[in-house]
Amino acid sequence: MFESAASVSNLDQDMAEVRRSKYDSKSVQEAKQWLGLVLEADLGPEDLMDILKDGTVLCSLVNKVNPSINLRPKASRMPFVQMENISMFLKAASNMGLPQYDLFQTVDLYEGKDPAQVLQTLYSFSRQANQMNSEIPTLGPKLGQKRQTPVRPTKPGVGIPAWNTAQYGYMGGASQGTEKVVFSKRRDIINKP
Numbered sequence: 001m002f003e004s005a006a007s008v009s010n011l012d013q014d015m016a017e018v019r020r021s022k023y024d025s026k027s028v029q030e031a032k033q034w035l036g037l038v039l040e041a042d043l044g045p046e047d048l049m050d051i052l053k054d055g056t057v058l059c060s061l062v063n064k065v066n067p068s069i070n071l072r073p074k075a076s077r078m079p080f081v082q083m084e085n086i087s088m089f090l091k092a093a094s095n096m097g098l099p100q101y102d103l104f105q106t107v108d109l110y111e112g113k114d115p116a117q118v119l120q121t122l123y124s125f126s127r128q129a130n131q132m133n134s135e136i137p138t139l140g141p142k143l144g145q146k147r148q149t150p151v152r153p154t155k156p157g158v159g160i161p162a163w164n165t166a167q168y169g170y171m172g173g174a175s176q177g178t179e180k181v182v183f184s185k186r187r188d189i190i191n192k193p
Helices: 011-021 025-039 048-052 056-065 079-095 106-110 115-132
Strands: 151-155 158-161
Touching (some): 025 048, 048 115
16 A cells, blocks of 8 residues: 655664774865875875775884884785784784774774774874874874873872762762651651650
8 A cells, every 4th residue: 555665773783883984084084185295205096095995005004103103014915914914013003002992993994894993093093193102193082181180298208199089979878767757657747756
């Protein structure tokens, strides 16, 4: 009689679509320009994922930012060698201080499973590289500075945190029993002795 035009999808498809939408052309172009600037090379008209797929550009990036690491990628058409190059980059990036949640998986780049995560890693890597060497520009916002908790001295040489225990829920031993809180009984509005 009548046809329903209901769209049916599963959660994996929806999440994949959200991830694909984060891989936009503006971010890709910014990342590509940043790579060219840092490596002092023309990366050509290829797609960013194609440029990074063999891992040699990523290893060159690490060597440029931190020459003491000295990664030696192998130029090869063999998939396991290319994935090994990508893994070397990921390990070096982790050792440089990139948080685990900002790193992509090797298959995210090599098989194109999650290009948005590859972009996120590049953005995070740029911030870490800028922190190590201020000459290197950043992609996106810079890293924030960690602030120290102020300490108030009470006696010479002794300090206590700048907060008191009541701010964090300590009530001097109060409990349901000491505060006369009773569950499963009738509650009176007027306290009876």
